[in-house]
Amino acid sequence: ETGVTQTPRHLVMGMTNKKSLKCEQHLGHNAMYWYKQSAKKPLELMFVYSLEERVENNSVPSRFSPECPNSSHLFLHLHTLQPEDSALYLCASSQDPEYSNQPQHFGDGTRLSIL
């Protein structure tokens, strides 16, 4: 039990499909993050939400659309994805993001494959 739960664990979709990734944290944290992990590349930060407000969007294509309805839930809505979007998508949460000593706690990830 990691405290951060991601569903689904695996997702295969066509380029024209629309799907959503879900993340839920049970740690009482007030910041949540989406990361993309591609093969042979460092982890890439995609979006950051602090107190349910988006505070960072790292030049992510508009085919990825995040949503944070409350401090415990984070979604990543996917539409018209490309084959290069196939990757492991990791959700994380942390307490007090304004302090650099706070670790981020990660979920197990969703492995996404685009056909």
Added chain:
Amino acid sequence: AQKITQTQPGMFVQEKEAVTLDCTYDTSDPSYGLFWYKQPSSGEMIFLIYQGSYDQQNATEGRYSLNFQKARKSANLVISASQLGDSAMYFCAMREGPNNNDMRFGAGTRLTVKP
């Protein structure tokens, strides 16, 4: 520019021996935090240990210790008494300054523990 460098793509260690995983970083911010994470094949990123830039002593957490050499900008992870379950990817990461949500990760080192 690469902020975090892990020069060892793969490392092997004999069970029960100690191993050092290298990490160097680049920052001009006097306040920063350094983190090490373990990622087993299941995908989850597990937080291991934290070192703050102003910490006078090297961080330790059980079998994990951090060899922090500030002048050299290195933060090597030392795992003592390696176990088979330590086989995984290990990532070094850094957050710079307060009010910064961006955590930068290195490319990782794959550690294999041999029986």
